[in-house]
Amino acid sequence: MSRKTLKLAIIGGGSSYTPELIEGVLKRRDDLPVSEIHLVDIEEGEDKLYVIQTLAQRMIDKVGADITITANFDRREAISGADFVMTQFRVGGLKARANDERIPLKYNVIGQETTGAGGFAKALRTIPVILDICRDIEELAPEAWMLNFTNPAGLVTEAVNKHTNVKSIGLCNVPVSMQMMIADMMACELKDLQLEFAGLNHLVWVHKAWLDGKNITAEVLAKVGDGANFSMKNIFEEPWDPDFLRALAAIPCPYHRYFYQTDAMLEEEKQSAIDKGTRAEQVMLTEQALFDLYRDENLNEKPKELEERGGAYYSDASLNLVDAIYNNRNTIHVVNVPNNGAINTLPLDAVIECSSVIGSWGAKPVTVEELSPAVNGLLQQVKAYEQLTIDAAVLGDYDKALMALSSHPLVPDIRKAKSILDDILRVNAAYLPQFKVSVP
Amino acid sequence: MSRKTLKLAIIGGGSSYTPELIEGVLKRRDDLPVSEIHLVDIEEGEDKLYVIQTLAQRMIDKVGADITITANFDRREAISGADFVMTQFRVGGLKARANDERIPLKYNVIGQETTGAGGFAKALRTIPVILDICRDIEELAPEAWMLNFTNPAGLVTEAVNKHTNVKSIGLCNVPVSMQMMIADMMACELKDLQLEFAGLNHLVWVHKAWLDGKNITAEVLAKVGDGANFSMKNIFEEPWDPDFLRALAAIPCPYHRYFYQTDAMLEEEKQSAIDKGTRAEQVMLTEQALFDLYRDENLNEKPKELEERGGAYYSDASLNLVDAIYNNRNTIHVVNVPNNGAINTLPLDAVIECSSVIGSWGAKPVTVEELSPAVNGLLQQVKAYEQLTIDAAVLGDYDKALMALSSHPLVPDIRKAKSILDDILRVNAAYLPQFKVSVP
Amino acid sequence: MSRKTLKLAIIGGGSSYTPELIEGVLKRRDDLPVSEIHLVDIEEGEDKLYVIQTLAQRMIDKVGADITITANFDRREAISGADFVMTQFRVGGLKARANDERIPLKYNVIGQETTGAGGFAKALRTIPVILDICRDIEELAPEAWMLNFTNPAGLVTEAVNKHTNVKSIGLCNVPVSMQMMIADMMACELKDLQLEFAGLNHLVWVHKAWLDGKNITAEVLAKVGDGANFSMKNIFEEPWDPDFLRALAAIPCPYHRYFYQTDAMLEEEKQSAIDKGTRAEQVMLTEQALFDLYRDENLNEKPKELEERGGAYYSDASLNLVDAIYNNRNTIHVVNVPNNGAINTLPLDAVIECSSVIGSWGAKPVTVEELSPAVNGLLQQVKAYEQLTIDAAVLGDYDKALMALSSHPLVPDIRKAKSILDDILRVNAAYLPQFKVSVP
Amino acid sequence: MSRKTLKLAIIGGGSSYTPELIEGVLKRRDDLPVSEIHLVDIEEGEDKLYVIQTLAQRMIDKVGADITITANFDRREAISGADFVMTQFRVGGLKARANDERIPLKYNVIGQETTGAGGFAKALRTIPVILDICRDIEELAPEAWMLNFTNPAGLVTEAVNKHTNVKSIGLCNVPVSMQMMIADMMACELKDLQLEFAGLNHLVWVHKAWLDGKNITAEVLAKVGDGANFSMKNIFEEPWDPDFLRALAAIPCPYHRYFYQTDAMLEEEKQSAIDKGTRAEQVMLTEQALFDLYRDENLNEKPKELEERGGAYYSDASLNLVDAIYNNRNTIHVVNVPNNGAINTLPLDAVIECSSVIGSWGAKPVTVEELSPAVNGLLQQVKAYEQLTIDAAVLGDYDKALMALSSHPLVPDIRKAKSILDDILRVNAAYLPQFKVSVP
Secondary structure: OOOOOEEEEEEOOOOOOHHHHHHHHHHOOOOOOEEEEEEEOOHHHHHHHHHHHHHHHHHHHHHOOOOEEEEEOOHHHHHOOOOEEEEOOOOOHHHHHHHHHHHHHHOOOOOOOOOOHHHHHHHHHHHHHHHHHHHHHHHHOOOOEEEEOOOOHHHHHHHHHHHOOOEEEEOOOHHHHHHHHHHHHHOOOHHHEEEEEEEEOOEEEEEEEEEOOEEOHHHHHHHHHOOOOOOOOOOOOOOOOHHHHHHHOOEOOOOHHHHHOHHHHHHHHHHHHHHHOOHHHHHHHHHHHHHHHHOOOOOOOOOHHHHHHOOOOHHHHHHHHHHHHHOOOOEEEEEEEEOOOOOOOOOOOOEEEEEEEEEOOEEEEEOOOOOOHHHHHHHHHHHHHHHHHHHHHHHOOHHHHHHHHHHOOOOOOHHHHHHHHHHHHHHOHHHOOOOOOOOO | OOOOOEEEEEEOOOOOOHHHHHHHHHHOOOOOOEEEEEEEOOHHHHHHHHHHHHHHHHHHHHHOOOOEEEEEOOHHHHHOOOOEEEEOOOOOHHHHHHHHHHHHHHOOOOOOOOOOHHHHHHHHHHHHHHHHHHHHHHHHOOOOEEEEOOOOHHHHHHHHHHHOOOEEEEOOOHHHHHHHHHHHHHOOOHHHEEEEEEEEOOEEEEEEEEEOOEEOHHHHHHHHHOOOOOOOOOOOOOOOOHHHHHHHOOEOOHHHHHHHOHHHHHHHHHHHHHHHOOHHHHHHHHHHHHHHHHOOOOOOOOOHHHHHHOOOOHHHHHHHHHHHHHOOOOEEEEEEEEOOOOOOOOOOOOEEEEEEEEEOOEEEEEOOOOOOHHHHHHHHHHHHHHHHHHHHHHHOOHHHHHHHHHHOOOOOOHHHHHHHHHHHHHHOHHHOOOOOOOOO | OOOOOEEEEEEOOOOOOHHHHHHHHHHOOOOOOEEEEEEEOOHHHHHHHHHHHHHHHHHHHHHOOOOEEEEEOOHHHHHOOOOEEEEOOOOOHHHHHHHHHHHHHHOOOOOOOOOOHHHHHHHHHHHHHHHHHHHHHHHHOOOOEEEEOOOOHHHHHHHHHHHOOOEEEEOOOHHHHHHHHHHHHHOOOHHHEEEEEEEEOOEEEEEEEEEOOEEOHHHHHHHHHOOOOOOOOOOOOOOOOHHHHHHHOOEOOOOHHHHHOHHHHHHHHHHHHHHHOOHHHHHHHHHHHHHHHHOOOOOOOOOHHHHHHOOOOHHHHHHHHHHHHHOOOOEEEEEEEEOOOOOOOOOOOOEEEEEEEEEOOEEEEEOOOOOOHHHHHHHHHHHHHHHHHHHHHHHOOHHHHHHHHHHOOOOOOHHHHHHHHHHHHHHOHHHOOOOOOOOO | OOOOOEEEEEEOOOOOOHHHHHHHHHHOOOOOOEEEEEEEOOHHHHHHHHHHHHHHHHHHHHHOOOOEEEEEOOHHHHHOOOOEEEEOOOOOHHHHHHHHHHHHHHOOOOOOOOOOHHHHHHHHHHHHHHHHHHHHHHHHOOOOEEEEOOOOHHHHHHHHHHHOOOEEEEOOOHHHHHHHHHHHHHOOOHHHEEEEEEEEOOEEEEEEEEEOOEEOHHHHHHHHHOOOOOOOOOOOOOOOOHHHHHHHOOEOOHHHHHHHOHHHHHHHHHHHHHHHOOHHHHHHHHHHHHHHHHOOOOOOOOOHHHHHHOOOOHHHHHHHHHHHHHOOOOEEEEEEEEOOOOOOOOOOOOEEEEEEEEEOOEEEEEOOOOOOHHHHHHHHHHHHHHHHHHHHHHHOOHHHHHHHHHHOOOOOOHHHHHHHHHHHHHHOHHHOOOOOOOOO
16 A cells, blocks of 8 residues: 555543553554554543553653654544544443443343343443544544444444444454464464354354364364363353254354353352452452553553453454555454345344455455354344344434343343333433433 | 035044034035045044044034044045145143143243243154154145144144145134234224234234224234233233333234243243143143033034133134135135245245235235334244254254254253253153154 | 225326226225215316316216216315325326337337336336325325326336335236236136236236146146237237247236347337337327217216227226225235335335235235246346336436436347437436436 | 375366466465376367377476376376366367357357357356266365366356355456456556455456545546456457446446447457357467467477467466465455355355455355446346256256246347257257257
8 A cells, every 4th residue: 555654543542451552553563654643531531541641652662663642532633534443432431330230130130241231231321422423533534444342342333334424343352362262272373274253243153163174163162062261351161061062063152151051150140249249340450450550650561461351352453453454455354344145144234243354445244154043043133132222222212222121132021121221221321311211 | 616525634633622623614514515524533532532523423413514524543544635634633642741831840941832842842742743644645635735733833834844745834823812802902893903913823923903094003002001801711811011012012922921021921830830730731621521521412512611722713713714725715814834025034934924815825925014123033033943943853853952942032041951851852752753862 | 994985186187097997986886985086187188187077077977976076287185185096197198108119219129118118218207296296195195095007107106115105006907907818718717716926017927827726827828828818908919939938937918028029029119100100109099089989978988999998907906906995805906016025036125016915004915936037037137227217217317317228128238228318318308307417 | 284285187188278277386386285287188189188288297397396297088087086176178169169159140149158148058068067077076076176167157166056065166367357457557556456346257347446445446437438458358349338337337347248238249249250250260270379389399388379368367366266275365366156145136055256255165255235226137137047057957958948048138039049049959969968859
């Protein structure tokens, strides 16, 4: 590509993950002519934003890169003229997340913050904010690519695609982690492994795996059933039943445990909330510790403690996307994109998580062989929940919200759906102005 | 149609429902030239078959109809040359049903005999038998129409359509009952009511209702939410939440309670099993009483007690089909037929329950407007369960069976699915020769 | 239905067909409480409108019906409060039609006024006018049903469905005529015949035919191949090749000759234009003769000469629709409606001509078995032409218009397409204000 | 990949193209451990096979490669244990091709050997032979990839996919040539160009083109309309109408001229046949000249005259595929593969020509944005022709063959279709044993 300079805007720049992004940019200086990084956050996060900014500056200075770091609260300035906009914010912060996780537990329902009923609350808060950001991008950087890390990433990307003209790709570290773990299991190099990923965010399967041209799907499933490491830092590692995996004949992602092993996962979530607080409450402590490290004026690189935070590979995944788009690499990444026929049982405009070709055309999903009925049934049910949640979030529509939660496979009864919904609307009232109804 | 005489073969002729069928034939003598009715059953049912045969003969004699009644165990003789074959048998009888209902309850899962995990066991037993019957029809009466009442009627009809060349239509009394109850609510005549039915057997919705050309869907939902009678004899009448019905915006069938109000229905099923036995155990008593009535040599008509048995309208529904096919009426009935695009999110060969045009071409479903995501999500999930169950039943495949139960929305965890499956295979071993695995 | 009185608005009331409609209304007085018929036309048609009005009045007086006839140029008054709006107008009159037929012939291309390139010109003129009428209906009679006879009826109905909220059904006399002719061939009663119609307007096939439950498709095709009468008054009856019909295995409509026997039909059209003028020029004479009859003050019924005009059964077809909707008859008629999955290879919102259930819900198409590739290929190509023509007519877009004609199977080369398009735009400039481009 | 040695089997090894393949293998010795090349042909081609074998041996010797060349008539020996089977044969040779081109011209129909009616005859001859080859591959090299160059490549690959279990990919040099020509026009490097290819073989469009992330589709179309070189050696370069290209809004392939500019192409084909013989007759001379060169014992490399033969890039295209599969490159190539949802208006098992990801999983097509109606209409019509041709070739079914030709957009009338078909069957009788009918 005819070289020019690149500007990155990081929405939620005060996040503890930002040092990883900075490191990623610095590692790719030969391929990506980044000249400006604009970190933007909300005023409540002023202190954290400042800590991140100064650490980032030290990291840049260390390698002598010619990159300007800006950090402030002016989102429009950040977006204006950006080539890539990265979103990694959390509406309501970890406190809101703690509520998301606790409310469903009251009703014996999994609260998990992306895939459980907690993710529903998070979506209602997040979607209006991201659509607002998109209005700015449409006006101030219409050619920019938005790379969205904000969870629930599939839902949020679908909302952006259906309601704005912004060019966007949703991103998650689960597929990359699965690739790494399968390569570990098979003791092979990543490049020799071929994996057919398709599903939804946090509900993605590897439908078929090949090594040196040989179908190794059953072999991988046997290893997972036999206890091979196949989980993420932030998910309880309930063992898989080998018979079930053989019958499924597709490799589930770690989050599938919530759907397939609901009883055990709920038990663990309840016990864990009692023993050490919900996951949000645990993360608050980790964050505290990380920022303490970041404040150290001698620190001028990403501390290794960050990798234990749970978001491993996020930065590599996202900067590899920037590289693939900017340099028209046509490499394969697993991202969240409009389906467009790749999974032929879902609507064309449904956002799916799928192996995609990334180049100057953005992301184009690769077609997927016909799914088994078991995979398709769950996929359809969760996509129905997602569609309804997007409608509810955009319209502030109580009925759509009720149908969304009633359609969620982890919410087993409409009475519980209604109770959880009413609690969510009450507790999050400050973040949900789109809902006009007053809940008693 | 150029008149000829008609032969009906009734498989499971010793059923307590048969007198209703006989009554239906006698009522339609002007339109249907039935000259022969062949009741066939298995040897274990010899006594009941004889009781039914003699009652039927008395009913025929009373009106002086020119109809021959035959009753024996020779299924091939019954089918040979038949114009219509009606199937209403129960493999394993009410004892097997009692097991179907009790096993899942052990694991806190709804056992219900069609739509619950009990229906899964019933399907495994029934499908091989009905495919056997179809082989006979293909050979001995290839032009005959099979009208299938045997539950789970949707699943069974799909198995027949996918694995045989028999012309078949599946039939249930739920849609007719819903029409009657809605007409009652609206205090109108049936013929002025227009109802768009579509879904699966025991999972059918009225997506839109009109009276005198006016859309009355919301009005009907309000009445149902307000407590109007909208249930079947054999389903516990848990009240509906009016907010949920308004949000659903489609009229659910009585069996939808199992999916939407799972907690309450499970509680009731458990309590009822303790208080008065499972539904199968209650029906055994009703059957006993009916056969005592049937034995009365003075009885020469269908006793009104039969209507309380739960299968109201079955006979009318089925003989109206015979009439519509034979006389090319092109009237609209709600039956189980291959989808063929009517519900555009399901495969063409999936059997659905849908408003259909019945004439000499058989049944052709009427197209349905696009379904809401909430309706589509549940529909897809249940259809996935059905497809897997058919495969499991036909192939005797343990893995398919495990995936079928794991995909069932009322079975919330794969561990429970596996335990229930193993119990079902063990208890039903005599009826499931197609399963080669020995379960411990 | 709770009886009330009905108002019919006839747009293009001065048409020579109107007496047939009046007769249809009078024949159905027991079933349809029509109390008002409002004939509306444009000022250029004042004389014809007056002739029709007075004839209609005499017809009403003869049977003593209590129906008010109004006739004037006030379209909004006609539509206001109407229950049914019938459209049967011709923008530009027969003179424009003569141009439509002659322009393509200059380039050796079939000009035919609905299915040939002539129909394209007619669509460009007609669609903006019908959308205007629909705006009035949306405002003044939002619950009215529009029954559209205006050709090309499929295209026009699709434009109405995509661009307005009017409840509309498109209607053509070809399917009824085919039913009549097949019943004649088989020497049977209409009610014993079962025909699976599906396709597009003037491109409809009977995919399967049954008599007394027996598949007679091959038999009908053999009779047609053997020369049985199977044409319309206004189409040259080029004989069909029996081998081709057998291979097609579906019964084509008379207009299919243009697509399958293009050479012969073009030759005939060219010769006929020389010998006796184009079809439009012939119809001008017939019309003249009809109006001479209508002026006779002693005439108080539909003269039998009208039937020879070519539009036989139109009135019966349309008033049967009114009856079926008003009285919720749920009878089967072949009409133009949104596909909605009936033909599963076409988009849901494509308008097709299909056997449909007509009742108080309007028209719902009955699903169609999978089409053969040969049928599907032609169908898709013509539907592509239709979609592009609608876009061109609505947007006044030259490029869409060029692609429409280039996609028409009877226009074999883009150079011809462009020449014909430019001629059409030039000659019809007065009727095509939506096209901003000035053609040289 | 764990290195092993590779065996290539070349069916039709005596082709004049083979030296290019040999050159391609030799160029890639670092990436592809080819140790054996088996050339196989039929006995009639003995002389040519020997000439090729000895030239190939000289080429190998020149670079000192460790590759064994075998050449004989034993197809099963060639296939046995092969890793890649390449097919490039021509049933009936150039004489049959000359007939294919001349017969349609008699009826004023384009005869072109792939896309015209000539391609239909070629398909009937070729498909039974390739299915025979596949039976051998299934038995003797079930894991081998078949790379099919044999025309009509799309049709042939679809036949293989529908009727065998062989892993196959169809290949054509048109897409590569289009890439080269567009890069030339834009004066850019290939790697900076991004092209969305999709369609059928010899009917493929670039739906969108990007350079450095900028959409340049309109710019490319303007250059083509302005006369930029955009043709293949073997197609007459009729200029494109710039208005048409702008309206089409997709970049057509050179073969599209036959469909869009039918009149001019037919004229040229007729004139050319008179002036210098059909294309087959011209190629016979070129071939003669090439083999004269090949016989030169001093020649030990591919002579540059071969590039003028018309099949430029074929060898690079095919060996790049071998490399991508063997080394799991996951690079993008435009090949013929089962659609699988990429073009969502075509069946899943239709073979399309599409940008695909090539790796150890074979070829997976990348999804395509929704096609415009004009593109979709033509695509559907040609695919219908292809489906029917495959059925006709496999079944030897006259009716399917008649419907295939009647569905071909370049055959404008069923009478011509029938005459051409009858001539084809008569002239090719020796090659079409599957057709039982005797044509008069």
